[in-house]
Amino acid sequence: MTGRDCSSPWFSWWSAALLFWGTTTVGSLVDQGSENRQSTTPGNYLIQGGANNTNESSNGESIVIRECGEKTPICEGYCIICNGLDQMWCLSEIIEHQCHIPFRIHMDLHNSTNWCVWSNVRSAYNNFTTCTEEIAECLLIPWPNPMVEEMFLQIHGTYFHDCPTEELSDPPPAVVLALVMTPICLIPVMVVLVVLKTKNGDGSS
Numbered sequence: 001m002t003g004r005d006c007s008s009p010w011f012s013w014w015s016a017a018l019l020f021w022g023t024t025t026v027g028s029l030v031d032q033g034s035e036n037r038q039s040t041t042p043g044n045y046l047i048q049g050g051a052n053n054t055n056e057s058s059n060g061e062s063i064v065i066r067e068c069g070e071k072t073p074i075c076e077g078y079c080i081i082c083n084g085l086d087q088m089w090c091l092s093e094i095i096e097h098q099c100h101i102p103f104r105i106h107m108d109l110h111n112s113t114n115w116c117v118w119s120n121v122r123s124a125y126n127n128f129t130t131c132t133e134e135i136a137e138c139l140l141i142p143w144p145n146p147m148v149e150e151m152f153l154q155i156h157g158t159y160f161h162d163c164p165t166e167e168l169s170d171p172p173p174a175v176v177l178a179l180v181m182t183p184i185c186l187i188p189v190m191v192v193l194v195v196l197k198t199k200n201g202d203g204s205s
Helices: 009-039 073-082 087-108 118-138 146-159 173-204
Strands: 054-056 062-064
Touching: 073 087, 073 118, 087 118, 087 146, 118 146
Parallel strands: none
Antiparallel strands: 054 062
16 A cells, blocks of 8 residues: 655645644633633622721721721621712712612502501601611711601602691680689789788787
């Protein structure tokens, strides 16, 4: 059997095909390795709780967190979220999501006529009040403050503006007359007692 001529067209075609396959295979392996390296490259900071208000990122860098009101996981979470942000803006955003939205969901479970029944809204209203106070204390922001007061005004304007209120009425005329005449009648009696006491004092001397 005689070997094939390396200069034949068949050999040239087979060599080109083998070269093309090898090039594409190596290229795909290189791309896959690059993707694996990128997936293991540290990306954004992974914030983990630490002592003394200092957190560490995944690459070992320290991030100082502002002073927090209470050393609880929830409270420290609020402080981490608001770190580096405008505190009042951050407070309003957290209160909106953690306090206001649950309150609105509860109120939407009742129709507008039941909004004026205190037993139906007392729990949600108290929870909203406590929620806003706790978040403000975590961020060391005074409570109440103008932002919280404005939110309460909005709630009252939205849900309670049609609720009837008991207006103060004047007492009956007989009660008013008795309250007015009692001190007036006591004045002459007091004068007489003073005069009698004075006379008795002069006689004894």
